[in-house]
Amino acid sequence: MAEAAVSNGGMTRREFLYYIWGASMALFTAEITGLIIWFALPRFQEGEFGGTFTVPADQVPEKNAAPRDFPDGRFWLVNLDTTTDQGQERMYLVNDEAEPIVGVAAIYKVCTHLGCIYSWIPANDRFECPCHGSKYRLDGRRIEDPAPRSLDRFLIAALDANNEVLAVAEPDSNGVFKPLPLPEGTVSIRVDTGSRVDGASQPLICELRDSCP
Amino acid sequence: MATFVDQVREMGLKQATIAKVDEAVERFTSGLNVNDVRGMLRGDEPRRPNPRLRPHADGFWLHIRPSFYHTEVTHIYPTFRLGWLSTFMFVWETITGIFLMVFYTPSPDAAYSDIWNILGNVPLGQLMRNLHRFGAEVMVVVVALHMLRTFITGSYKHPRQFTWFTGMILLVLTLVLSFSGYLLPWDQLAYWAVTVAVSAAEATPGPEVIGTNINLLLRGAPVIGAGGLLRFYLLHVLLLPLLLAIFFFVHYYKVVIHGHSLPPGREAIGEDTGKRVPRDERTYFLPDIATSELMWTALTTLFLVAGAIWFYNAPLERQANPLVTPLHVVAPWYLAWSQGRLKLADKVFIAFIFIPGLATAFFVMPYFEVGKSRRYAHRRVGLTVAMLFIAFMWVSNWMGSPEYLVQSSPEQEVSQELLPQEGHSVLKGVPYEALEPGTYQPGQVIEGNPHLTKALQEFQAAMRRRSCALPGTDSPYETCRIQERGGQTTYANSFTNSAMPNPEAVLTIDDYQHNMRRLVLSFEVPNPEDSGTMLYDFERTAYRHELSNYEED
Numbered sequence: 001m002a003e004a005a006v007s008n009g010g011m012t013r014r015e016f017l018y019y020i021w022g023a024s025m026a027l028f029t030a031e032i033t034g035l036i037i038w039f040a041l042p043r044f045q046e047g048e049f050g051g052t053f054t055v056p057a058d059q060v061p062e063k064n065a066a067p068r069d070f071p072d073g074r075f076w077l078v079n080l081d082t083t084t085d086q087g088q089e090r091m092y093l094v095n096d097e098a099e100p101i102v103g104v105a106a107i108y109k110v111c112t113h114l115g116c117i118y119s120w121i122p123a124n125d126r127f128e129c130p131c132h133g134s135k136y137r138l139d140g141r142r143i144e145d146p147a148p149r150s151l152d153r154f155l156i157a158a159l160d161a162n163n164e165v166l167a168v169a170e171p172d173s174n175g176v177f178k179p180l181p182l183p184e185g186t187v188s189i190r191v192d193t194g195s196r197v198d199g200a201s202q203p204l205i206c207e208l209r210d211s212c213p
Numbered sequence: 214m215a216t217f218v219d220q221v222r223e224m225g226l227k228q229a230t231i232a233k234v235d236e237a238v239e240r241f242t243s244g245l246n247v248n249d250v251r252g253m254l255r256g257d258e259p260r261r262p263n264p265r266l267r268p269h270a271d272g273f274w275l276h277i278r279p280s281f282y283h284t285e286v287t288h289i290y291p292t293f294r295l296g297w298l299s300t301f302m303f304v305w306e307t308i309t310g311i312f313l314m315v316f317y318t319p320s321p322d323a324a325y326s327d328i329w330n331i332l333g334n335v336p337l338g339q340l341m342r343n344l345h346r347f348g349a350e351v352m353v354v355v356v357a358l359h360m361l362r363t364f365i366t367g368s369y370k371h372p373r374q375f376t377w378f379t380g381m382i383l384l385v386l387t388l389v390l391s392f393s394g395y396l397l398p399w400d401q402l403a404y405w406a407v408t409v410a411v412s413a414a415e416a417t418p419g420p421e422v423i424g425t426n427i428n429l430l431l432r433g434a435p436v437i438g439a440g441g442l443l444r445f446y447l448l449h450v451l452l453l454p455l456l457l458a459i460f461f462f463v464h465y466y467k468v469v470i471h472g473h474s475l476p477p478g479r480e481a482i483g484e485d486t487g488k489r490v491p492r493d494e495r496t497y498f499l500p501d502i503a504t505s506e507l508m509w510t511a512l513t514t515l516f517l518v519a520g521a522i523w524f525y526n527a528p529l530e531r532q533a534n535p536l537v538t539p540l541h542v543v544a545p546w547y548l549a550w551s552q553g554r555l556k557l558a559d560k561v562f563i564a565f566i567f568i569p570g571l572a573t574a575f576f577v578m579p580y581f582e583v584g585k586s587r588r589y590a591h592r593r594v595g596l597t598v599a600m601l602f603i604a605f606m607w608v609s610n611w612m613g614s615p616e617y618l619v620q621s622s623p624e625q626e627v628s629q630e631l632l633p634q635e636g637h638s639v640l641k642g643v644p645y646e647a648l649e650p651g652t653y654q655p656g657q658v659i660e661g662n663p664h665l666t667k668a669l670q671e672f673q674a675a676m677r678r679r680s681c682a683l684p685g686t687d688s689p690y691e692t693c694r695i696q697e698r699g700g701q702t703t704y705a706n707s708f709t710n711s712a713m714p715n716p717e718a719v720l721t722i723d724d725y726q727h728n729m730r731r732l733v734l735s736f737e738v739p740n741p742e743d744s745g746t747m748l749y750d751f752e753r754t755a756y757r758h759e760l761s762n763y764e765e766d
Contacts, residue, residue: 041426042433042440071536109536113560115412116405117538123622123749124711130540131409132556133619146556211701213618213710 053191054159057182060104060189064090067107067120067127067138073193075106075154076120080139080179090125090138094208103179105169106191107140108152112199127151135206139179143205144212150199153177158186165190174200243272245499253500265499277462279469281495282502283487286473291366294509295359296468299383300461301513302352307454309345317397319446321439324399325532332529343521349391351517353547356387364599367587368474372485374579376467379460381576386457388547393449395545396442401635404533405542407445408437409552413564436535477587530635539634540625541615553612556619623679623713624736628753630675631668631720631734640668640720640732645759648730653720672720680713681706683741688715702742713738713749728759 053073060079061068067076082091082100091101111118116131126143127136135144140151155177158166166186169177176197182189206212220229239246244267245253252259259265269280286292316335317327331338360380363369369377396407411431417424433440472487480486496502530539544552554563582595589596611617620626631640647664656673659666681704682688693714694705704714717737725731731754738749 037426037430040430042429044434074536113412114409114555115415116409116542117536119538119540121622121625123624123751128619128621130538130542130619130621131405132552133617146560148559 051193053193055189055191057186057188060182064138066122069109069120070191071109073106073154073191074109075191075193076109077104077106077189077191078138078140078179079104094205096203096208101139101179103169103181104156104158104189105139105177105179106154106156106189108154108196110152111147112149112151113147137205140199141202141205142199145204149201150176152196152199155192155195155197156180157190157192158182159188159190160185161187163188171197176200243268243275244270259497263497265497268499275498277465277469278498278502279472280499281490281497282473283475283490284494284496285475285479286487287496287502287505291362291368291476292473293358293362295355295362297506297509298355298513299352299359299387300465301510302348302355303454303457303461305348305513305517306345306352309341309348310450312341313345314450319397319443321399321442321533324397324442328398328400328529340518340521343525343527344517346394346527347521347525348517349394350547351520352387353391356384357547360384361599361603365589365596366474367477367592369579369582370585370587371579371583373467373471373474376464376471377579378576379464379467381572382460383457383464385572386453386460390449390453390457392545392548393445393453396437396445397449398529399442399533400530401533401537401539402528402530402542404437404535405538406544407441409544409555410548411437411441413555413560416560416564418561418565438535474587477589482588482591483585528636540621540629541619541633542635543615544613546610549613550606550609551613553609553614553617556612556617620709620711622749623709623711624716624718624738624749624751627672627675627679627718627736628734628751631672632732632753632755639671641755643668645730645757648722648732648757650723650730651721653722655718655720669720672718676716676718678708679706679711680716683714686715690715714741715739716749725756730757731755732757 051073053070053075055070055077059068060077063079063081063084065079067078069076080091080101080103082088082093083102093100109117111129111131111134113129113132113134116129118127118129118134118136120126121128124135126138127140129135129147132146133144134142134147136147136151137143140153142150153169153176155169157168158180160166166183167180169180172178176199204212215223217229217233220232223229224232235247238250242250244264246264249259249264253265266280268275269278270276313331316331316338318324328342331342333339335341363377363380392406392410396403411428414427414431415424417427429435431441431444432438433442433444471485472490474485474487543549551563551568554567557563584592584595586592621629631638633641643664647662649659649662649665653659653665653669653672655669655676657666657669659669677690680688680690681693682690683693690712691706693712696703696705696710703710704712706712713736715738719735721731721733721735723731723733733752733754735752736749738747740746740748
């Protein structure tokens, strides 16, 4: 019979102590690695670049008009209404949407795919991302891939002349803020960019309309 | 031992000095005296025992170099000098990089203006930047070709599997090194390329906290800023070169230990004779290989300097703006395949299954592909797979270009071709004097103004690709194919499904201010289905100062 490749003689005390020592050094290295990662993590305040923005009501776009850009807060304000015929070109319902979409929403300017800043292309009536070609409807819902979800939204509230809150956007079943129909007497809108909620992963609109490239 | 004074007494001053110089040369070269050195330069046979082997045994610089090569591997085939060239490029990048570091501060406030200072103010600064950037691209090419050559000649096979493995580490480090340098100029190109790459980390499978924290570690903050720039700078100038140097030595040690593999046809199947070199087939490092390497150093330097002076200009776009992603932002060409693949599929799949899977397959390939023969005729499947893989990468690279899936609306695309937000175009390159005020049609010929005429020809070509003529009209474009898709009418030509029907487009140039002209591209396309409304109505404006050789916004 061939000799075993590894001798299976009993462990000596010296060998055992080497293993214990080695294991403790491995543990120590793992601890140091953890400490290095902890050390290298940046220090910042949550929502540092955001904060709360107050927008006068006259800066809110017209119903179904092109969105308005707020670069400081990194959001677009959109005013949606699928109930009128006049707005069908920009805001339309697709098969899986039963309720009309009405109200104002604040949409985060960053593409949900890999963080590029998409822009509004008026001729195509949609948001388009220059990096990998994701497309979104005016309300931020995905039209085309590769975005993994619809655009993220911020919490908005409608304020009256005394800065009293008249209404606050409600979350829908996915936790995403629904558009907020502005009540009578709204003078300004408060956008809280510290409260971003990820968009939902609904089916692509282009699949529902059979217009995918 | 006799002192110098004793020697002078004994031999006279001249002879004693010569003896001293001889001794110094022998010490400096670790074993070659003046006559040995001159013998090498004259092409004499070495004396016995061969003193030209002593620098390999006793000296530091040559101790890692083999003292002789198999003559078969000293020809251009089979190595094409690609491994040596990769090493040369690394040294080249280190030297030119140190020059650039002298004038560079890794801070968003300073980095961009530092690059302009290097370009416009530092003597030879532009040359140095071009040499560094051109060198980086050449290095990527050389390293990739080195791998391809190793695959084609089957040199990764037993006993050189681990050499291939370390070579893969060096390939990955080369790509990451090249990419990490991308951010440092802090221009738009840099900022968005890195933002996309780093965001892919967010898609890490598993608990969300992992992806978020990897992202934070790389970005240095929730968005790339001062912290991120400093991190990428340190990676680029410190950590990655250090790792690359370490693995270079592991790699090269394995190369020396196993000897260069001979051309596949030169040895019996399943044998490796790279290390058993018959005496009459040896080419000694001193002087022949050393001379050849000096020549390659000279030729490569010539190539790089000539390239950086006459043929290559390192791009610099506008300063990084975290609020605007320019249209048609593209990854560096050697990563365009990943941008192409990211357009198609789920990013988790691409970034954590496809790309790592591809890399792993490459790493472990020599341990699984264990066919004994290195001969081309016996490796038809392997070589075919390699060619298919190259074709696949070629197509993926094309998919990374703006042509694929990120086409915007036609008037934006034409504007982008003529007056791009970033980068160069024919119209941007027209000299200021040639920008005569006026209104111009696409394809118009301006007598005595070849520059503007050429730009207008480009305008016409761009319009042709994105326009069509409605049936029954006399528009100069190809007839529209009118389609109903998803409740919308689209107008297609043979290039695109989104063409402008019967467009009116003009370029207007006027004097905007003293020394400054304004270029306006305007597009008017009436809606054929609803007269009185516009399908496309768009203007793009750009300004051009007399003293600038670049476009100002």
